[in-house]
Amino acid sequence: MPEVLTAPLVVEFPFTRSLGPVQSAFLTGLRERVVLGVKTADGRTLVPPVEYDPVTAEEIRDLIEVAPIGTVTTWAWNPAPRRGQPLGTPFAWVLVRLDGADTALLHALDAPGPDAVHTGMRVRVRWAQERSGAITDIACFEPYEGDPPELAGHSGRFENMVTGIVAPARLDYVYSPGRAQSGYINALSDRRTVGERCPSCRKVYVPPRGACPTCGVATAEQAEVGPRGTVTTYCIVNIKAAHTASDIEVPYVYAHIALDGADLALHGRIGGIPYDQVRMGLRVEPVWTAGARYPDHYRPTGEPDAPYETYKELL
Amino acid sequence: MTREIAVIAFAQTDHRRTTEDVSEVEMLMPVLHDVLEQTGLKTADIDFTCSGSSDYLAGRAFSFTMALDGVGAWPPISESHVEMDGAWALYEAWTKLLTGDADTALVYGYGKSSPGSVRDVLTRQLDPYYVAPLWPDSVALAALQAQALIDAGETDEPALAAVAARSRASAAANSRAQLRGSVPQGDYVVRPLRTGDCPPVGDGAAAVILAAGERARELCERPAWIRGIDHRIEAHGLGVRDLTDSPSTRLAAERAGAFERPVDTAELHAPFTSQEVVLRKALRLDGSVNVNPSGGALAAHPLMAAGLIRIGEAAARIHRGASDRALAHATSGPCLQQNLVAVLEGDAR
Numbered sequence: 018m019p020e021v022l023t024a025p026l027v028v029e030f031p032f033t034r035s036l037g038p039v040q041s042a043f044l045t046g047l048r049e050r051v052v053l054g055v056k057t058a059d060g061r062t063l064v065p066p067v068e069y070d071p072v073t074a075e076e077i078r079d080l081i082e083v084a085p086i087g088t089v090t091t092w093a094w095n096p097a098p099r100r101g102q103p104l105g106t107p108f109a110w111v112l113v114r115l116d117g118a119d120t121a122l123l124h125a126l127d128a129p130g131p132d133a134v135h136t137g138m139r140v141r142v143r144w145a146q147e148r149s150g151a152i153t154d155i156a157c158f159e160p161y162e163g164d165p166p167e168l169a170g171h172s173g174r175f176e177n178m179v180t181g182i183v184a185p186a187r188l189d190y191v192y193s194p195g196r197a198q199s200g201y202i203n204a205l206s207d208r209r210t211v212g213e214r215c216p217s218c219r220k221v222y223v224p225p226r227g228a229c230p231t232c233g234v235a236t237a238e239q240a241e242v243g244p245r246g247t248v249t250t251y252c253i254v255n256i257k258a259a260h261t262a263s264d265i266e267v268p269y270v271y272a273h274i275a276l277d278g279a280d281l282a283l284h285g286r287i288g289g290i291p292y293d294q295v296r297m298g299l300r301v302e303p304v305w306t307a308g309a310r311y312p313d314h315y316r317p318t319g320e321p322d323a324p325y326e327t328y329k330e331l332l
Numbered sequence: 333m334t335r336e337i338a339v340i341a342f343a344q345t346d347h348r349r350t351t352e353d354v355s356e357v358e359m360l361m362p363v364l365h366d367v368l369e370q371t372g373l374k375t376a377d378i379d380f381t382c383s384g385s386s387d388y389l390a391g392r393a394f395s396f397t398m399a400l401d402g403v404g405a406w407p408p409i410s411e412s413h414v415e416m417d418g419a420w421a422l423y424e425a426w427t428k429l430l431t432g433d434a435d436t437a438l439v440y441g442y443g444k445s446s447p448g449s450v451r452d453v454l455t456r457q458l459d460p461y462y463v464a465p466l467w468p469d470s471v472a473l474a475a476l477q478a479q480a481l482i483d484a485g486e487t488d489e490p491a492l493a494a495v496a497a498r499s500r501a502s503a504a505a506n507s508r509a510q511l512r513g514s515v516p517q518g519d520y521v522v523r524p525l526r527t528g529d530c531p532p533v534g535d536g537a538a539a540v541i542l543a544a545g546e547r548a549r550e551l552c553e554r555p556a557w558i559r560g561i562d563h564r565i566e567a568h569g570l571g572v573r574d575l576t577d578s579p580s581t582r583l584a585a586e587r588a589g590a591f592e593r594p595v596d597t598a599e600l601h602a603p604f605t606s607q608e609v610v611l612r613k614a615l616r617l618d619g620s621v622n623v624n625p626s627g628g629a630l631a632a633h634p635l636m637a638a639g640l641i642r643i644g645e646a647a648a649r650i651h652r653g654a655s656d657r658a659l660a661h662a663t664s665g666p667c668l669q670q671n672l673v674a675v676l677e678g679d680a681r
Contacts, residue, residue, distance in 0.1 A: 071567035093475030094523035101467035121571030190391040195355025227358040233404020
């Protein structure tokens with residue numbers, strides 16, 4: 018069993034989300050250090066407020082100010098904070114029912130230790146220094162024994178209402194390609210292209226993924242293909258992409274290439290020929306750069322073009 | 333309208349902490365072949381295929397389409413996918429069979445939790461405005477529920493430890509399980525939940541075959557008839573719900589006919605010990621019921637397959653005559669947010 022191949026894979030994306038009227042008022046309120054709830058038809062006050070009654074699905078829009086102080090309804094001590102969580106030191110996750118609300122809000126409580134936390138304890142909002150109209154405008158909650166403040170009864174209307182949030186998200190993975198793809202990648206480092214043959218239909222898959230997608234059976238028998246192949250179809254790329262190496266000038270040709278002996282075409286860039294002279298049937302061979310683990314591109318071999326009959330099944 | 337529909341075959345992988353040596357399809361394919369061999373069916377004999385998985389586990393968009401390589405989707409097949417546990421794929425297949433459009437269905441679920449950090453990945457299923465930006469991980473949310481149960485006097489730490497111990501003791505007889513026999517309770521992960529209260533993180537897959545009416549009797553000696561199946565969901569706001577109860581489970585069980593007659597077995601999808609406490613109450617399970625003879629989700633928890641495995645394990649007990657009437661439950665989302673209940677029966681002996 019050769020060593021398992023792994024590679025880091027980071028999925029990162031700033032999610033831009035628009036807000037409905039109730040969410041917009043709530044998050045703008047946090048920016049202005051005002052906590053708003055929403056009234057249901059039967060008189061409950063929901064904090065955090067939502068656009069639709071979770072029981073009746075009725076549209077609800079009636080905003081009401083609640084106190085930035087409340088009561089812990091349940092808690093969980095987190096000894097090892099994780100990336101992205103509200104506090105970097107150990108803290109308690111809490112559900113807090115703010116005074117004037119009938120439902121609880123999830124957040125973090127800054128407390129010295131689990132012995133300082135209990136259900137029923139009184140807490141208040143600790144506002145973040147920098148606020149933009151997001152749930153993180155509440156930095157966390159903190160224990161509080163004082164009296165609730167007088168509320169002015171805010172209308173829920175503010176200058177410059179926020180209409181959206183940008184929520185960055187990042188997840189880290191360690192990708193492993195599995196048995197068949199690992200064999201392919203390992204062979205490529207010897208500049209060999211090795212696919213796998215289906216025991217049932219005898220087709221050779223390049224790159225192999227471990228199963229024949231038409232027969233649904235495992236492939237195992239290795240079959241070396243190429244190095245030469247035929248362009249089965251292609252397209253002309255006119256727009257530079259962020260991820261293409263800076264030395265690739267547009268326009269260039271990206272092609273499906275059926276390597277000799279393969280029953281599946283793979284993708285590659287075509288070089289060494291003006292882009293407008295590439296054609297279906299063009300015979301090509303891989304070009305390796307020093308130290309590369311896969312072909313940089315494919316170039317014409319100078320052989321006569323392959324007849325259409327020889328590759329029409331691979332289109 | 334009613335056609336009788338049964339689970340006629342079940343297979344699962346060994347569930348392991350990591351399967352980095354194989355790809356998703358390489359992990360899944362053996363269980364697909366296993367259920368086909370059990371019934372003597374070929375891919376071409378399957379009228380409908382439905383799967384459950386989540387691309388977030390792999391971190392790759394449309395990774396589930398690769399898994400179809402293991403099915404053999406040529407000539408083109410009738411196929412569907414749900415981005416959740418395979419138990420819901422089974423529900424979709426069941427409705428398809430009910431319509432009469434299909435007589436047989438292949439259902440599978442698979443998940444590799446090992447490539448990513450599953451506690452963080454699961455935060456992405458939460459409310460993106462008010463909750464997800466705080467990154468509350470799956471153990472933290474379960475711990476809030478556990479503390480609420482302790483506060484309500486419904487359980488305590490020793491009782492939770494007993495659930496963990498019983499699950500893994502039962503799993504000693506299940507060679508597929510990941511955590512078997514005696515497992516220490518360990519330290520707090522998020523208090524009040526200790527390592528022993530949490531499911532193992534691991535990779536695995538499962539598949540079942542459904543068949544309708546006489547087709548089921550032809551292919552299986554003792555079909556596990558689905559007498560009822562239903563799923564219900566609660567509000568997504570954690571602070572709106574009573575975390576000590578599961579009205580969605582109770583309602584789904586009622587609609588599935590679970591309360592009409594006692595069951596002898598219940599396979600519950602309770603990833604955390606505290607959730608078994610909630611489910612036993614909602615499903616009115618007393619000491620006479622054999623709960624999680626497989627070891628349940630505390631012994632093996634391949635995400636997106638663990639719920640389907642509950643149905644498969646319950647069905648397999650009926651197939652081999654160890655149960656006559658079994659309840660199977662699957663859950664999805666934080667703190668038992670969404671729940672599916674199926675009632676399975678064998679023909680009278």
